[in-house]
Amino acid sequence: MSVDSTAFTQAMSRVPGPVTVATTVDPAGEHWGFTGSSFSSLSLNPPLVLICLDKKASTHEAFTTADRFLINVLALEQSDVAMRFARSGVDRFNAGDMVPCEFGLPGLKDAAARVACSMHAVLDGGDHSILVGRAEATYADGERVPLVYRDRAFARPVADVQMAGVH
Template identity: 40%
Template structure:
């Protein structure tokens, strides 16, 4: 695989998912935890595919995997909070990515106006209601209507780049040696 596009005019064949994941990993993303106040207690999951969508009306989007067992439970609630993880929240990213565990064990939080958990120490939080959903292949594209939000300018966000947290400068320098 080269770093420049092919000049061939033939239509592209099927893409290798591993190659696609590797190439798209060059885009730095933040990491969020989507939470809700479920009927049996707080629920949440880690998500990297988050974006601001519109200012008028105020909308955001994120894309959970179709195999997610948590998103359908949050969908039923109809409201949720996007927690933008801070740079020292790798443990929250890993903890909320697990299935079948009490993801909130030992996690301090306060309720957003909707009742959804705002994890203590996040860089920002965005309280939403479900606006719409769209088919996104092996993911669902979720659009949320923003009702309230807040940020702590002193808390830098957790970044994810090329399969690692942070920008990977130290790792890239070591690999170059």
């Protein structure tokens, strides 16, 4: 037995996720990027992260053949960047807010965090590919509030809850 796709996406939309923009540069120097909320930490030793990319996406070939990619974790006030990097058929880089960051990859100077990765593995994940990156350089801005995606809308994280004794 298997759930139908509406029930599945309804349930999954309740799962809060980060809002990231993944970027890479192909051998011809062309910039590629997409908005992804499927970003997650995977392993501490070695330091691995993952993000899932639709096999039908215009960016799929560039990312699955890339040696490196950069994850920009968006801050609360960057939902416009998330919308632009999710839009089809536009030049997502024309706003000029992406500047060379770690390894020269296009990034947001004022992101909540950045994780620059070498490609560790590309795995099959149904209609998506799972890009597993090994973190080679990181940046974190403790002052910026990260943007959250849930119920098909952007949101702010809830206020801190004390978690004494939990590691």
